[in-house]
Amino acid sequence: MVKILSLLTFSALGMGVLAHPHIKHIDRRFCSLEERNVFPRTDLTTRAVIPKATKWSPPANMVTGLDQVWKQTLKENPGWAQDKNWIIDQMMANNGTINYCVRWNHPGKSTAAARATTAKALQRSMQKWFDVLVGFEGFPLTKLAVNVVGYAVKNKNLLEGNISGLDVYTTKNPDGVPECDPRCYRATHLNGDMSQCPGGKKSRYDISLWLDESLTGEIGGYGYNWGQELSPKYFFDNVNSENIHILLHEMGHGFGLLDFYDWTPQGQTNFIMMAGSAMEVTEFDAWMVRDWWRKLKANRKW
Numbered sequence: 615m616v617k618i619l620s621l622l623t624f625s626a627l628g629m630g631v632l633a634h635p636h637i638k639h640i641d642r643r644f645c646s647l648e649e650r651n652v653f654p655r656t657d658l659t660t661r662a663v664i665p666k667a668t669k670w671s672p673p674a675n676m677v678t679g680l681d682q683v684w685k686q687t688l689k690e691n692p693g694w695a696q697d698k699n700w701i702i703d704q705m706m707a708n709n710g711t712i713n714y715c716v717r718w719n720h721p722g723k724s725t726a727a728a729r730a731t732t733a734k735a736l737q738r739s740m741q742k743w744f745d746v747l748v749g750f751e752g753f754p755l756t757k758l759a760v761n762v763v764g765y766a767v768k769n770k771n772l773l774e775g776n777i778s779g780l781d782v783y784t785t786k787n788p789d790g791v792p793e794c795d796p797r798c799y800r801a802t803h804l805n806g807d808m809s810q811c812p813g814g815k816k817s818r819y820d821i822s823l824w825l826d827e828s829l830t831g832e833i834g835g836y837g838y839n840w841g842q843e844l845s846p847k848y849f850f851d852n853v854n855s856e857n858i859h860i861l862l863h864e865m866g867h868g869f870g871l872l873d874f875y876d877w878t879p880q881g882q883t884n885f886i887m888m889a890g891s892a893m894e895v896t897e898f899d900a901w902m903v904r905d906w907w908r909k910l911k912a913n914r915k916w
């Protein structure tokens with residue numbers, strides 16, 4: 615499994631206050647941590663307003679940028695159409711239901727309350743991407759249901775409180791990281807056959823939230839269509855925030871969206887996929903994901 619795309623590192627001043635963020639980046643070409651760019655932290659002065667769209671009609675000042683983005687997508691990810699595991703594929707496969715499995719790779723306890731806020735944060739965050747697709751060019755789904763169906767932990771006693779209804783895994787991958795049962799992972803059973811999964815269909819998971827202590831101290835993350843890897847401290851410091859911007863950014867990679875560390879689409883200055891330049895999903899992000907819907911729709915014959 616490729617674990618890539620972006621690691622953002624912000625130097626934090628005090629409780630969750632970001633100042634002078636230093637963006638660091640691991641990607642396929644460099645495979646080592648190197649500082650690429652430093653972005654000023656630019657909070658949008660007003661909330662991003664994303665007008666609904668029913669057809670491809672991006673604002674004039676985004677047309678060229680969107681064209682550049684898709685050309686770059688084809689360059690960076692020529693196999694995009696063969697990959698049947700984009701978050702849109704996951705949504706389409708199960709009528710808007712996305713099942714998460716959480717990989718809990720840190721020594722803290724997981725309380726029932728923390729699990730409930732985690733599920734809400736995942737729903738709220740993915741909803742922001744989903745909402746911009748509703749009603750657009752035949753996107754057929756109107757309701758998103760994000761569930762957390764399982765936890766992978768080093769030791770079952772890290773899970774406090776009521777765990778009935780949850781699949782609990784204590785197996786590890788070769789790196790010693792708790793791993794949800796691959797037999798229940800949709801991406802490895804694209805035909806929908808979950809007969810090898812001990813819990814059957816209800817134990818299917820589509821994607822993972824990976825909370826890893828190795829990222830503690832750095833406010834950073836990784837993301838792709840397997841899921842989002844974040845620092846547990848960053849995640850729980852921000853779990854009730856309306857916009858958990860690193861989670862939103864990493865989810866964006868799961869929809870196929872790129873990083874923008876070394877170039878800027880024409881005319882664009884602030885959007886969540888340009889790390890550090892926006893703290894929420896913006897209209898440009900919305901059009902990038904809508905473009906993916908158009909392309910996937912044609913390719914998949916939806």
Ligand SMILES: *[C@@H]1O[C@H](CO)[C@@H](O)[C@H](O)[C@H]1NC(C)=O
Binds near residue numbers: 709710
């Ligand atoms: C898909 O989801 C919608 C909205 O929740 C629901 O009304 C519909 O019955 C579902 N369709 C199927 C085939 O399950």
Ligand SMILES: *[C@@H]1O[C@H](CO)[C@@H](O)[C@H](O)[C@H]1NC(C)=O
Binds near residue numbers: 776777778779
């Ligand atoms: C434990 O969780 C299950 C599944 O969510 C629920 O049905 C049950 O009522 C809960 N039990 C208690 C004692 O809260």
